[in-house]
Amino acid sequence: MKKIFIASAFALLILASCNKDKEILNTLNDYNIGQQSKGYHFGDKLQIPQDVLDYAEAITISYGDKESSNLTIDPNFFSLGENDVTFNIKTKGGEVLTQDATINVFAKANARKVPYEVVNQYPHDADNFTEGFEIHGDTVYESVGLDGKSKIVKYTLGSRTPLLEVKQPDTIFSEGLTVFGDKIYQLTYKAKKGFIYDSNIKLIKEFDYPEEIVEGWGMTNDGKNLIVSDGSKYIYFLNPENPSQIVRKIAVASNKEGYDQVNELEYHDGSIYANVWQKPIVLQINPANGEVIGIIDFTNIAKQNTTGNDDVLNGIAFKGENMVITGKNWSRIYEVAIK
Template structure:
């Protein structure tokens, strides 16, 4: 009888312990879901429920193979936007409970609403699926995508007739491009490599492999020192043009309320990165130091005039002096805007 009683008591203790574990994890989950919507800022302290802290001997957070016991949103650990983490709770009973969660980190300052005025329009070949778009002097350099139609070309602003053009093989889907001195760098979407051309003739000079952490090529620009690349995630990568297979540094992008991914065509101008967001009629102005969105240009009215489906979206940013040129995939117009 004693053995039965002891076994029953042990089973009840185990059951009680399991129920308590579930209760603590549910409490932590409720807290994380509530905070996911609110978000954090760098320097904020995670105020975990007291029940969780009382039950735990130690709490750590794992993110990107880093584990920290500092429950503060540290920019050395986390990045702007979504951070998929794991909470590790070592209980006073010696068990380790884990729970996955998303920590959203937002910028502290609200971005400015950038206004504009359309001051000119130019023709654009509607067959061109624009992926990269730059202006140098009066010459547009454009990278066009789609399998079997990908190419790099240049033409005079106001004309749609190419001065020079180099096509890609069938298996290549071209993406963003950037002017670096007397060369043009061009990305590919999923081919894990980029191309370098002579700027004058558009003759292919060489190829380069992507850094391991970059799965896809999306947008590309140049700040005078580094190539700046987007890959469809929240990240923007800085590469050395002399060795574009190596990442120099990385930023992630967010405003005070929203973490952004699917960053597409890029342009660098006057110390800021401008970025299209795939299938959104907006352009973000981004601080290249920390990834914070400092301004948003809403181009809904122009996009409505040119977009009929899911593919013919706003995608193309260049600068003509201090005025911005914009276009889109398969658009028949390039617009010149005064930015206010």
Template sequence: MKKIFITCFALLILASCNKDKDILNSLNDHNIASQNKGYHFGDKLQLPQDVLDYAEAITISYGDKETSNLAIAPNFFTLGENDVTFNLKTKGGEVLQQDATINVFAKAKARAIPYEIVNQYPHDADNFTEGFEIHGDIVYESVGLEGKSKLMKYTLGSRTPLLEVAQPSNIFSEGITVFGDKIYQLTYRSKKGLVYDMNMKLIKEFDYPEEIAEGWGMTNDGKNLIVSDGTKTVYFLDPGNPSKVLRTIAIASDKEGYDQINELEYHNGSLYANVWQKPIILQINPANGEVTGIIDLSNIAKQNTSGNDDVLNGIAFKGGNMLITGKNWSKIYEIIVK
């Protein structure tokens, strides 16, 4: 009798384990199927009925947060990819866990923004462009690569620097912005920012906020420094204390979440961003990170890109027209964004 009881008990455990596995597989299959479709803020997660029937309670963990709310709430999720864990408490008291990716997209459709080339200017093809900005006819450019990094300014139409500051060999220069009477510059992995006066004399350094792993792109909206770090997140920093994050946004359109956000420019209430290795510029609502428009610059990029590094990377505004260039490009293009 004991032997029969043990056998039955073992079969029950096996059946339970198989059921647990089936439920987790069902949840995983559902997640894969829903990734391309994505969700919008306010949507409720549509989990499979067998999962809902099997679980006594379901919570979602995301980073250091946890919620039992199955709605896509902006105070929990961000735009783009959200790598979460589903925690299923079964009616038998067990807790099953399944990792998943929940994509959250913008509700409004991103429009295709047409453009017209109206001018071309020379650009030093030796410049591995990381930061690019213009004030009047003076271009400020941050040039990257260790051992070759420098900060420079020159007149648009000329390749001859008006002023140039070489940086230490261990510094990989990144994005810049002119804010008031100062030039702010990012570095790649040293987690240091640099502040110069307008004569490019170094005034001070600052440490990155802990959240920012790497320095990529930089601009400002007249109130905040705006920084990218190669992820989907864009950070708004206090210019008086650049080590402090005031708020963040994540970037996504109605169809796609974007990471590797790179060079930035702010103009007329919109944020513009290069995406590393993509021949596009995103127009972004800086309030919430939603992509409102996309400029497809494939035709220009093809003429200037022959490898993996010489990619589109440089946005500035000359009046109402946009200037664009790239790493090691020989030209700067002036375009009318229609």
């Protein structure tokens, strides 16, 4: 009888311990949900629930291949936007509990709403599924996508007639491009390689993407590095002499929102401008840290040109100080003065 009582007491103790473990994990899960909207800034202390702190002997956080016991939002550990982490809780009883969580990190400075005025319109070939878009003087370089239809087109702004057109193999889905010095660099969607051409769009060589970049999306340059997006929250800076090498990367977020699916890019006057796939906005981004410092809302223009899921805003260039935008299969190009 005594043995049965001891066994029953032990079973109750285990059950109570399991329930406490579950309660702690639920507390962290609730915390995770609550932080989705609130978010943190770099330098903030993580607000761990007191129940968890009382129950834990030690807490560490795993993020990617890194682990830290520092419960402060450190820019050397976290990045802007969503950070999918795992809390590792060593209980005072010696057990280790794990709980997945999402930590949102936002920019400190408010992103300003940037007003604009349409000052000119030009024709655009509505057959062009625009992926890359760049203007030098009055000369447009456009990378056109889709399997079997990919090409690079060079034409004069205001004309639909190509000055030069180079079709690409049917296996290639063209993406972003940029004119860097006397060369044209171009990305591909899923082929994991890019192309380098001369000014007459004659192929010089191919290059492989860095392993970290899964897909090619947008491309520009700052005169020193190639700047590339891959549909994630990251923007990568590549060595133009060896585009397979990542120099550095930044994640993109405003003071209220983290952005992924960062797409077409343009560098102008110290800022990176980027559109977000399926959104009629252009972000003005600080290239030093990824913070969104301005948002240009082109909803009114997009409504005039978008009828489905694919014919969306996807072209950013500059003509002097004015921004020039278009989209996939749009029939118009718009020149806008940024106020």
